[in-house]
Amino acid sequence: MFDFAKKLIFARELKMERGSMIILNQNVAVFPVSLFNYLIESDPKIIPLLYNGGKESAKLFAKELIKKYNFKATQIKDWLKNIIEFAGWGEAEFVKYDQSNHIAVLRVKNSSLAIQSKKKEAVDHLIRGFFAGGGTISMSTELDCIETRCIARKDNICEFVVASKAYLKIKYPDITKSQFQ
Numbered sequence: 001m002f003d004f005a006k007k008l009i010f011a012r013e014l015k016m017e018r019g020s021m022i023i024l025n026q027n028v029a030v031f032p033v034s035l036f037n038y039l040i041e042s043d044p045k046i047i048p049l050l051y052n053g054g055k056e057s058a059k060l061f062a063k064e065l066i067k068k069y070n071f072k073a074t075q076i077k078d079w080l081k082n083i084i085e086f087a088g089w090g091e092a093e094f095v096k097y098d099q100s101n102h103i104a105v106l107r108v109k110n111s112s113l114a115i116q117s118k119k120k121e122a123v124d125h126l127i128r129g130f131f132a133g134g135g136t137i138s139m140s141t142e143l144d145c146i147e148t149r150c151i152a153r154k155d156n157i158c159e160f161v162v163a164s165k166a167y168l169k170i171k172y173p174d175i176t177k178s179q180f181q
C-alpha cells in the first residue's frame with residue numbers, strides 16, 4: 001500500500017499542507033471510522049445518504065483521473081480501489097470486472113468499519129456507494145452496488161456486486177430491497 005502513497009506523491013496528487021490534505025484535487029479529512037458507525041447506528045435514515053455521498057465522491061475522483069490523465073476504465077478502477085485501501089477502509093480486490101456486461105465483484109478483507117460495527121448486518125454503505133460511483137464512471141453507465149457478504153454479520157469477508165439496479169433487483173431481490181429501502 002505504501003507504493004500507492006509513493007505513486008500519489010510522485011504524481012503530485014497527494015498534497016499535505018498545514019490544515020489541508022488534498023488527494024486528486026479533493027480536500028480530504030481523516031476521522032476515526034467510529035464516526036460512521038455512530039451515524040449508521042444512530043439513525044438508519046443516514047444509510048441512503050452515506051451511499052449516495054460515497055457514490056458522488058468516487059465520481060469526483062474518477063472524473064479527475066479522466067480529466068487529468070485520460071485514464072481508461074481499468075486504470076480508473078485500479079486507482080479507486082487503491083484509494084479505498086490507502087484511506088484505510090480495508091484490503092480490496094476485484095474478483096470480476098466485466099465491462100461488456102457492466103458487472104463487477106469486489107471483495108474487501110478486514111473492513112475497518114465492519115470490524116467495529118455493533119450491527120449484525122451489511123454495514124459498508126459508504127464504500128458500497130464509492131464502488132457504485134466508480135463503476136458508473138469507469139463503465140460509462142449508471143450502476144449501483146450491494147454488499148452481499150459482510151464481516152459485521154459474521155461472513156468471513158465483505159463482498160460487493162456492482163451492476164445496474166435492474167440487474168441487482170432480479171439477481172439479488174432481498175438484498176437489493178433491504179439495502180435500497
Ligand SMILES: [Zn+2]
Binds near residue numbers: 111122124149157158
Ligand atoms: Zn462489510
